[in-house]
Amino acid sequence: xxxxxxxxxxMDYVSGxxxxxxxxxxxxxxxxxxxxxxxxxxxxxxxxAGRIACGExxxxxxxxxxEDLVKAVLAARxxxxxx
Amino acid sequence: MGSATxxxxxxxxxxxxxxxxxxxxxxxxxxxxxxxxxxxxxxxGSEEDARDIVQDAFLNAFKSVGRFEGNSKLSTWLxxxxxxxxxxxxxxRKRKPExxxxxxxxxxxxxxxxxxxFKSWDEPVDKALERAETRQLxxxxxxxxxxxxxxxxxxxxxxxxxxxxxxxxxxLSVNATKIRLHRARQALRTMLAPHFAASGGGKATP
Numbered sequence: 001x002x003x004x005x006x007x008x009x010x011m012d013y014v015s016g017x018x019x020x021x022x023x024x025x026x027x028x029x030x031x032x033x034x035x036x037x038x039x040x041x042x043x044x045x046x047x048x049a050g051r052i053a054c055g056e057x058x059x060x061x062x063x064x065x066x067e068d069l070v071k072a073v074l075a076a077r078x079x080x081x082x083x
Numbered sequence: 084m085g086s087a088t089x090x091x092x093x094x095x096x097x098x099x100x101x102x103x104x105x106x107x108x109x110x111x112x113x114x115x116x117x118x119x120x121x122x123x124x125x126x127x128g129s130e131e132d133a134r135d136i137v138q139d140a141f142l143n144a145f146k147s148v149g150r151f152e153g154n155s156k157l158s159t160w161l162x163x164x165x166x167x168x169x170x171x172x173x174x175x176r177k178r179k180p181e182x183x184x185x186x187x188x189x190x191x192x193x194x195x196x197x198x199x200x201f202k203s204w205d206e207p208v209d210k211a212l213e214r215a216e217t218r219q220l221x222x223x224x225x226x227x228x229x230x231x232x233x234x235x236x237x238x239x240x241x242x243x244x245x246x247x248x249x250x251x252x253x254x255l256s257v258n259a260t261k262i263r264l265h266r267a268r269q270a271l272r273t274m275l276a277p278h279f280a281a282s283g284g285g286k287a288t289p
Contacts, residue, residue: 007197070109
């Protein structure tokens, strides 16, 4: 397996979906190629970074809903009730 | 503050909504509004549009709460309504042609090796992301991804939808969705790398 193929298989490997026969080759390459090892680490870190930056614990979230949005929704609902 | 407390008894809340209880509507907006606003903003890239979408999503949800079957959680149902509306907005908006992502994907030498030598990152991401400015940077870089890639990344990696559901929402095949997600992550890595590795990347010596 070459670095190019390893990059293609990366996502399946990370999610545990890479078939057994590819996984052995993947891991063999990984054990010999520092550059691919580093790329894999950064790929996983990137996914994690996105989750942390935009996730539940993120600053822009979620506790405070703008008061004017709450008021706007409730007012609009009264104008156009369900029934 | 503390308005986003989890709902203990969702069934009771839904019953109140169906009965037209005003305080239940308000509780739902306060509990779920922030998160809906964040994901919608991330998809459409505009605060004003996000607010309109979230407002409409709540109104639609309130109207159709009689049809809510309770197979999913209320929050999941609300997210679906808002995300679908956000994707619709993105489709109807006049956009400039999608920018190419190719230059942000890894390139390879003829022998199949990476062209770039990856410089290791200075610290673990969870540590780096303890800083608000780094979290802000990551969000800004996600926002820079072309629409078709950003939406897949948001739905899969941030909203946590599975590939099948993401594909369905975007009208893509499962395979196309997987390819897009992989490319979006690779592109995001390329954008983050100069900020996470002090001395940046470099060309591999032949």
